Amino acid sequence: MSDSLSDSLCDIGFIGAGVMGKNLILNLADNGYRVCAFDLDQSRLNALLDQHIRERGDLPPLVQTCNSYTELLAKVKAPHLIILSVPAGAPVDDVCNKLLDAGLKADDIVVDTGNSLWSDSVERCKRYEGRLIFFTTAVSGGEMGARFGPSLMPSGDPYAWSRIEPVWHAIAAKVDPATGQPIERSVPGKPVKEGEPCAAYIGPIGSGHYVKMVHNGIEYADMQMICEAYHVMRSALGMAPADIAQVLREWNKGPLNSYLINISAEVLATKDGETGQPLVDVILDRAGQKGTGLWTAVSSLEVGCPAPSIAEAVFARALSTRKVLRTRASKKLQGPELEAVGPARRAEVIAQLHDALYCAKICVYAQGFDLMKLAAREQGWQLNFAEIARIWRAGCIIRAAFLQSISDAYERDVKLSNLLLDDFFAGQIAERQGSWRRAVADATLNGIPVPALSSALSYYDAFRTESLPANLLQGQRDFFGAHTFSRVDRPEQEKYHVQWSRPERPVVTV
Known part of the structure; x- marks a missing residue:
């Protein structure tokens, strides 16, 4: 040629x-x-x-x-x-x-x-x-x-x-x-x-699409949590969409600065050209999905890595599609009386929601990065988590200022076991967790669903708990299925089984 x-x-x-x-x-x-x-x-x-x-x-x-x-x-x-x-x-x-x-x-x-x-x-x-x-x-x-x-x-x-x-x-x-x-x-x-x-x-091969899949799972949870904060402001505070848009714009000036907060504010500020109503009020509350969030939730189960907030975001979309059934249930099932929050407490509740969203966001990213870490170990990939966080700072849907802090965390410690163990993020949650807990509690007491925000809180509390009730669970498994258990006073690799049907309950080494 x-x-x-x-x-x-x-x-x-x-x-x-x-x-x-x-x-x-x-x-x-x-x-x-x-x-x-x-x-x-x-x-x-x-x-x-x-x-x-x-x-x-x-x-x-x-x-x-x-x-x-x-x-x-x-x-x-x-x-x-x-x-x-x-x-x-x-x-x-x-x-x-x-x-x-x-x-x-x-x-x-x-x-x-x-x-x-x-x-x-x-x-x-x-x-x-x-x-x-x-x-x-x-x-x-x-x-x-x-x-x-x-x-x-x-x-x-x-x-x-x-x-x-x-x-x-x-x-x-x-x-x-x-x-x-x-x-x-x-x-x-x-x-x-x-x-x-x-x-x-x-x-x-495959690692790039896996990382993108987890990106989308995080995206599902991030979007759902913003929607939950909106729901609380709309239902408990009685705020109009335009007023909520202004709150989100203020949030976008701080640690929650992100593309998703920005576009959520724009959606809430937009009016319908036909009716003059807020556009969000004429959009049917039935959310679609293309599968990547589902793939992330499924992969978390297969790998054995807890990602409950991502799964809850997928479930929330699935439940939204049951519109006819939800309409019937709304007329039959009883919930608590909604306690409207007066103007005097509005700023306080909004501040609590801000902190709840920020703390839950940290936990969602902790879940996503932990999933990538475990999948990489299983597949033999060497993933650079600081670099992954860096390439998500622009161009993608979850782009946010927050990602710089994640990149910094993995630069400080390339072997960081979980994002929650980084001193910066541990300190951020310690400072704000009271507001997070009150926001979730108030929403629950008012019957406002916050599955992603609350599951992130449960994840955080379970993660920081040294002794979980899984000891009882393993005893149950041994009782009905002879699945054996380890003892706290013996090497973990040694397995034991109780002959539950006999009065003296003899313990048998397996």
């Missing part, structure tokens, strides 16, 4: 021009990469080209499209770098197989950026070994993140990462290294070149 022909070829092939794919392509072009795009839906390609040409103005276009997998490979430099933005599951394999049929080679890289289950990625890598290099990158940040800078969690073959790293560092969200704050951009064609990129190699 001549140099002139090589220079005319694209740097990257991209398959999938849906919402996320289109915006990633435009982001790549903003950063100077020539992209050839393919999608089975020609209207998506037309929309992509129209937007790209409009945004480029008088500058020559960097995006072109094609009509087949064969044409895609012909228009991209070899060895090929092909990025996929297609639905998880069978579509990923379908595209990989069609690329192989079109002539993909063993040293060509295929990058899955969809919301794939991490274990599927592991199996996929084995399936295509020797035929192509299968690599994954989990992408967080939604449509705007993809367009102007997402948080990227790549994993797979280290050689593939060496080729992809400059691309991902270019298009990723950036943070100010001095403050840890996001460097925002929202103007096409003007990418952020300075700052630290929110993209870092996570580890072997």
